[in-house]
Amino acid sequence: MLRLFFSKIYSLLNALLAAIGLLAVAALTTPDLTERASLILEIVLFGVWAAYLLQLFATMVLHRATGVRDRSAVVADVLAVIVPAAAFLFVGSRDWSLFCAVWLLQPLRGSMFFRLMARVLTNEARNLVGVTTIFGIVLFAAALAAYLTERDVQPDKFGSIPLAMWWAVVTLSTTGYGDEIPQSLAGRTLAGLVMMSGIGIFALWAGILATAFYEEVRRQDFVRNWQQVAAVPLFQKLGSAALIEIVRALRPRVVPAGTVICRKGEAGDQMYFIVEGRVSVATSSPVELGSGSFFGEMALITGEPRSATVSAITEVSLLSLFSVDFQMLSSSSPEIAEIIRKTALERRGAIPHG
Structure with missing residues (x-):
């Protein structure tokens, strides 16, 4: 999760650098620009170029250390460094800065868009x-x-x-x-x-x-949902046909830490399966549930209001099952529905649970 946070911050900084550089390029094309202003803008461009040079070195070191190669990121970093440098050396002083427009690719660095576009164009x-x-x-x-x-x-x-x-x-x-x-x-x-x-x-x-x-997007979502569903122990013994029905019925959802997922007393129309992370069930003796557990099933089975408040302790990856889909699941996979009902009755007798 910390890695994902820093990845988002890094992407924002990378986009900010590109925006600063491109604004400087646009400003340099302004007529009657003073020499002092031109010098300042060119210094800004050199600063952005230096930052991208460091980024290229960091990318190469990371790829060598991890063995993971992101071609789109490498290509974007190489172009961001090589093109402006070549333009500065071989193009006239007036127009070399225009080649910094290659930094337009930086906000898309590492993006899945290029791979998605390539697959779409190949398939069609x-x-x-x-x-x-x-x-x-x-x-x-x-x-x-x-x-x-x-x-x-x-x-x-x-x-x-x-x-x-x-x-x-x-x-x-x-x-x-x-x-x-x-x-x-x-x-x-x-x-x-x-x-x-x-x-x-x-x-x-x-x-x-x-x-x-x-x-293509639907196929990727299906594969991702399949992986999440297959990670829940309750579904691991199902055959392919039953698993496909489950994948179609369940909706993935990511909840940040500290979020209240459901509140005591409110009406419930869905239950949740935990793929990753931990939640807290606020009862007289608080209970923690982790990966592979599920909660909120009582509202689907009895129609009663939620009997407990459930909050995310960490960032939680969930799969939600609505009441309509639960009825479908009961018909297609009665053994799964029976396990859910049995667990709900046990919890009702032992631990109040939503």
């Missing part, structure tokens, strides 16, 4: 190539048709297919800059058809990517 490469091919065909056909219908009316704008291609791109993407507009009736009819074609093509691109992202 065939469909994306197909839609891109259609786009190219429609683009050339639109430029050809515009050339035939408008070349005599506007030879300066549609006098060749390459000239008409700009109009086709702008129209097909539905951007519509307005610098080239068909004058003839045939040309305007063509423009309407091209616009509608563009809407359809871009909708296909968006639909393919959105669906692929959703499926």
